[in-house]
Amino acid sequence: MPFKIGQPKKQIVSKTVERDFEREYEKLQLEDQTKKLHKDMKKSTEADLAMSKAAVKISADLLSNPLCEQDQAFLDSMTALDTAMKRMDAFNQEKVNQIQKTVIDPLKYSGVFPSLNMAVKRREQALQDYKRLQSKVEKYEEKEKTGPAIVKLCQAKEELRPVKEDFEAKNKQLLDEMPKFYQSRIDYFQPSFEALIRAQVVYFTEMYNIFSQLTDQIDEAGLTDEQRQKETEAKLNELRSLSIVADD
Template structure:
């Protein structure tokens, strides 16, 4: 929205500056030149603010969200390891329940040997997630805090500069010595002149 406003303001000031009235009225030309300069300054500060927000807020957020696919993949790998572990554990338990004959004991030994690396793999994956997920979750505040502060600083700098620009613009185009009451009376007088024109319909 602010980008659109800044672009529109620059376009409006440029259009006013090219108005034929600028050739006829030196005071109007000076006012429109001051307005055009102010709008271009406003646009430059707005673009700088957008660039800063991109670098300090949007890019870090994209980088942070880029971690989630790898976390999801780690969770899936841990789930697959769990399924393999359960399947082989069930196989071991089945042989343990059978009568302890020679062939059964051989198969039980083979099943236990097959289970061992799968169990170790699952426990390693599980431990890694149990260690890293809480750290990742608790680090989110520390990660986002600088971005949040940068966003506030960018807004403060931008609106401080806008205040300066429009204060200077007001000083440049305002008629010296007029009070708000006098300006209001002058505006009303000009509006009365407009209403007096035959092409202006009465309400």
């Protein structure tokens, strides 16, 4: 008489083993975070490039201003600014290229996660097969020990043996390898973020040099920021006093 096969009465995987497996697997739920980091890094470098390109465009527009034809000092200042912006853009492009190679491309590491998830799914399928066949064996063990029942019990045990071995092998492999995989992500990412820091240090050091040189070229010696602000206000007031400037 056919019977419904449910969950086995015998616990085939100890709670300790199951807890160990779940703990190690939870540590590896990094796929979403890695994808987000990859996306954010791409956005960051794109914004960096857009900023330096915009600065080059502004300096080019200023250099083409008609005032440059009338005032040599203004032309010299705008030429210095344009040169500085182009240098900044070149160093920025170099920084972005470095970040692309050392950080963004390695973040494609997330491609290994589907393989890991597939291995976990195969382990889960093997566990379900194991439970199903263990339950089948238990049902035959509970039946009256007739000749046909004993034959079916032996057949069920033979069917169970390779399935049990398959699950235990898959389970052991994952328990052995998941901690190694977890540790390896640190070893993998650490050089990338060290390279990111070095790229930023080089870039901002160059920016300091570029803008220091630019300041020396266009700055009026001896003026403090407060004096410069007062001078700007005075010139604006001169413009406001012109008869062609209408009152609001």
